[in-house]
Amino acid sequence: MSSGLGLTEGGAILIVLLVGFLPTEIWRSLAILAGRRIPEGSAVFHWVRAVATALLAAVVARLVLAPSGVLVDVPLVLRLAAVGGGLATFLLTRQSILLGVLAGELIIVASLFFTRH
Amino acid sequence: MPERSTLGWVLVGVRHAVTVPALVLFASYVGYGALLQGVGFPPWASVLSTFLIWALPAQVILVGGLVSQVPLPALALAIGLSSIRFLPMTMSLAPYMRSQRGRLLVDLLCAHYVAMTMWLEGMRLLPPLPAHARIPYMLGLGNFYIASAMSGTIVGYLLASELPPVLAGALLFMTPLSFTIMMVRNAANPTDWLALAAGVLIMPLALGLGGGLDLMIAGVGGGTLAYVGGRLMKRRQEAGR
Numbered sequence: 001m002s003s004g005l006g007l008t009e010g011g012a013i014l015i016v017l018l019v020g021f022l023p024t025e026i027w028r029s030l031a032i033l034a035g036r037r038i039p040e041g042s043a044v045f046h047w048v049r050a051v052a053t054a055l056l057a058a059v060v061a062r063l064v065l066a067p068s069g070v071l072v073d074v075p076l077v078l079r080l081a082a083v084g085g086g087l088a089t090f091l092l093t094r095q096s097i098l099l100g101v102l103a104g105e106l107i108i109v110a111s112l113f114f115t116r117h
Numbered sequence: 118m119p120e121r122s123t124l125g126w127v128l129v130g131v132r133h134a135v136t137v138p139a140l141v142l143f144a145s146y147v148g149y150g151a152l153l154q155g156v157g158f159p160p161w162a163s164v165l166s167t168f169l170i171w172a173l174p175a176q177v178i179l180v181g182g183l184v185s186q187v188p189l190p191a192l193a194l195a196i197g198l199s200s201i202r203f204l205p206m207t208m209s210l211a212p213y214m215r216s217q218r219g220r221l222l223v224d225l226l227c228a229h230y231v232a233m234t235m236w237l238e239g240m241r242l243l244p245p246l247p248a249h250a251r252i253p254y255m256l257g258l259g260n261f262y263i264a265s266a267m268s269g270t271i272v273g274y275l276l277a278s279e280l281p282p283v284l285a286g287a288l289l290f291m292t293p294l295s296f297t298i299m300m301v302r303n304a305a306n307p308t309d310w311l312a313l314a315a316g317v318l319i320m321p322l323a324l325g326l327g328g329g330l331d332l333m334i335a336g337v338g339g340g341t342l343a344y345v346g347g348r349l350m351k352r353r354q355e356a357g358r
Binding site: 004005006007008009012013015016017018019020021022023024025026027028029030031032034035036038039040045046047048049050051052053054055056057058059060061062063064065066067068069070071074079082083086087090091095097098100101104105108109112113116 | 136137138141156157158159160161162163165166169170171172174175176177179183184189192193194196197200201202203204205206207208209211212213215219221224225228229231233236237240244282283285286287289290291292293294295296297298299300301302308309311312313314315316317319320321323324331332335336337338339340341343344347
């Protein structure tokens with residue numbers, strides 16, 4: 001299994017820089033350059049915030065609806081049940097993120113266990 | 118709030134970062150580290166990838182692309198498309214992490230820390246702070262988050278080339294689960310709730326489009342709908358008064 005990619009340390013760092021870092025960091029830097037004059041509380045600010053929130057929700061929804069790796073084997077209903085169970089636990093426990101995450105993880109682990117056996 | 122030195126605010130930021138979200142980051146990145154070890158990615162470049170890219174979805178795309186030998190320019194493009202969310206995220210967090218004297222380099226450095234966890238926690242924790250405290254505080258917060266993720270990468274890398282499938286699945290599920298909970302905790306006004314609902318509901322419809330276009334439609338379309346909806350609700354409320 002080892003060095004299946006056949007990359008040296010230097011080559012891999014170069015790839016991380018050019019193919020990984022540059023295409024992600026460019027958006028963060030552009031945001032600073034473009035957004036320097038957007039004051040907090042302005043209409044543009046509220047719109048950008050709404051877009052960011054919707055984008056994040058969409059990213060998360062995509063991770064649940066079209067998962068990768070071993071999660072593909074877990075039926076959608078169970079993936080939704082795990083998120084729903086975690087969220088319900090969070091709301092019922094005076095907003096404990098820890099208990100919410102634990103409850104959701106419990107459901108997904110049980111689902112993984114039973115779909116694999 | 119008591120008066121503190123710059124270093125004092127950094128330490129407050131670190132202290133506030135020692136929470137479940139940091140633990141979730143650590144766990145998620147254990148899965149990433151194990152993945153890298155499994156495909157034979159060199160160790161230093163692995164840890165550096167977490168520090169420099171600081172976006173788990175992009176990092177997973179990078180590794181997956183290298184394994185399936187996607188041409189590097191195409192891979193860079195895919196990673197760029199998957200990271201567009203950083204534009205509105207950084208723009209909306211920027212007013213709370215702007216250097217007092219408008220030093221561009223400081224602002225660019227701060228922007229590097231923006232990622233899902235940092236955005237969600239920053240939008241909640243930064244606004245109540247006095248302006249001079251925000252940058253040292255967010256650097257304490259952000260550096261602790263990145264350090265947690267880097268530790269996770271190292272631990273995963275050292276642990277095993279292949280995690281047991283159930284554990285791998287559990288770690289993989291951490292991201293959508295914890296972010297859903299944190300987003301619900303953060304939702305403070307009708308626009309936030311509408312944006313959450315729009316993003317979640319439009320996503321399945323746009324899913325077939327792929328190539329990052331689905332996220333653009335759900336994000337820009339859903340966000341705009343939420344913004345307009347939020348304004349209309351506010352206006353109606355004011356008119357009814």
